[in-house]
Amino acid sequence: MRVLVAGASGFVGSALCPALVAAGYQVRAMTRHPDRYRGAGTAVAGDVCDPPSLAAAIEGCDVAYYLVHSLGSRDFQARDAEAARSFADVGARAGLRRIVYLGGLGEDGDDLSTHLRSRREVEGLLASTGIPVTTLRAGIIVGHGGISWEMTRQLVEHLPAMVTPRWVRTRTQPIALPDVVRYLAGVLDLSDSGSRSFDIGGPEILEYVEMLRRVAWIEGRRLLVVPVPLLTPRLSSRWLSLVTNVDTATGRSLIDSMANEVIVREDSIRRLVPFQPIAYDQAVLLALGERAKERRARAGRNAAPARSQQSRVPAAGGGRTSATGHR
Numbered sequence: 399m400r401v402l403v404a405g406a407s408g409f410v411g412s413a414l415c416p417a418l419v420a421a422g423y424q425v426r427a428m429t430r431h432p433d434r435y436r437g438a439g440t441a442v443a444g445d446v447c448d449p450p451s452l453a454a455a456i457e458g459c460d461v462a463y464y465l466v467h468s469l470g471s472r473d474f475q476a477r478d479a480e481a482a483r484s485f486a487d488v489g490a491r492a493g494l495r496r497i498v499y500l501g502g503l504g505e506d507g508d509d510l511s512t513h514l515r516s517r518r519e520v521e522g523l524l525a526s527t528g529i530p531v532t533t534l535r536a537g538i539i540v541g542h543g544g545i546s547w548e549m550t551r552q553l554v555e556h557l558p559a560m561v562t563p564r565w566v567r568t569r570t571q572p573i574a575l576p577d578v579v580r581y582l583a584g585v586l587d588l589s590d591s592g593s594r595s596f597d598i599g600g601p602e603i604l605e606y607v608e609m610l611r612r613v614a615w616i617e618g619r620r621l622l623v624v625p626v627p628l629l630t631p632r633l634s635s636r637w638l639s640l641v642t643n644v645d646t647a648t649g650r651s652l653i654d655s656m657a658n659e660v661i662v663r664e665d666s667i668r669r670l671v672p673f674q675p676i677a678y679d680q681a682v683l684l685a686l687g688e689r690a691k692e693r694r695a696r697a698g699r700n701a702a703p704a705r706s707q708q709s710r711v712p713a714a715g716g717g718r719t720s721a722t723g724h725r
């Protein structure tokens with residue numbers, strides 16, 4: 399089966415592509431910058447805002463994963479809607495048999511934030527030309543590089559004490575990145591031919607404040623959290639962009655969404671794609687471990703030129719003598 403992954407270079411896509419390749423699928427990794435792509439699969443150029451480039455990328459594929467969003471733009475709702483419409487149009491003309499989309503948790507009746515409403519709208523638009531769409535709806539995904547996880551980690555690491563809005567008490571059901579990949583890959587084996595949505599989450603329901611406290615505990619840090627009802631979303635997002643590397647526009651969308659409870663309401667996916675889900679603390683340890691690995695690799699790369707410089711010294715100069723007089 400030939401599978402297109404739109405958003406292959408992103409946080410989820412870069413974990414999904416190697417899993418699909420390992421499972422034996424032919425993977426086309428779609429990105430706007432194929433020259434920079436170093437991940438699994440074959441890089442292919444494609445921009446969801448440019449239908450001709452999309453047509454070339456989708457041509458000959460059986461299934462497509464849709465892992466694209468433009469949350470950092472101020473007009474993300476309109477852009478993401480237009481992009482989903484184009485993808486559904488081009489996909490239908492190319493004879494795509496299925497789209498698998500990763501969206502957000504939260505019920506339509508929950509007075510959803512603009513971000514979560516937009517994710518829900520994309521779900522409908524992708525299905526608007528008749529291609530069956532399998533949607534997985536997730537809350538916070540815990541994994542190195544994920545925007546919501548990075549926000550959590552950086553808040554804990556940068557602030558020993560926090561004055562936070564009421565959202566710290568909202569319930570959420572974070573899921574580990576490897577479990578999201580298991581579900582995304584697992585739904586390809588389902589025989590169901592129609593469109594269907596599944597909620598996915600980890601094994602624990604936690605308030606945001608509990609997530610922050612658990613990360614602090616794992617990292618051996620002290621954390622004081624003081625919820626203040628008067629902190630507006632606008633002020634919170636400014637404050638967030640000061641203490642984390644999340645930009646103000648993205649931070650605002652994420653903070654607005656924190657008013658919405660994001661928990662699994664129907665768990666039928668557990669029986670269709672069965673495995674033991676990863677607990678929150680373990681997911682945090684995995685994410686921190688990936689971060690440490692990446693930093694070590696980067697330090698190794700930076701040290702390599704210096705080392706090779708050093709190793710050339712003995713060859714050219716006959717070697718250095720140690721304090722004990724031995725080479």
Ligand SMILES: NC(=O)c1ccc[n+]([C@@H]2O[C@H](COP(=O)([O-])OP(=O)(O)OC[C@H]3O[C@@H](n4cnc5c(N)ncnc54)[C@H](OP(=O)(O)O)[C@@H]3O)[C@@H](O)[C@H]2O)c1
Pocket residue numbers: 404405406407408409410411428429430431444445446447464465466467468500501502517536537538539540544545546547
């Ligand atoms: N991260 C989370 O915690 C989380 C939680 C729940 C749901 N989700 C959902 O999971 C999906 C993937 O999220 P993510 O965190 O992996 O996102 P991400 O890391 O921000 O990656 C976004 C991807 O979108 C691609 N993209 C953006 N604009 C594009 C365009 N015009 N044309 C083609 N590609 C474009 C980017 O590719 P290039 O820049 O290479 O083109 C990038 O690979 C989203 O639908 C999101 O709502 C994420």
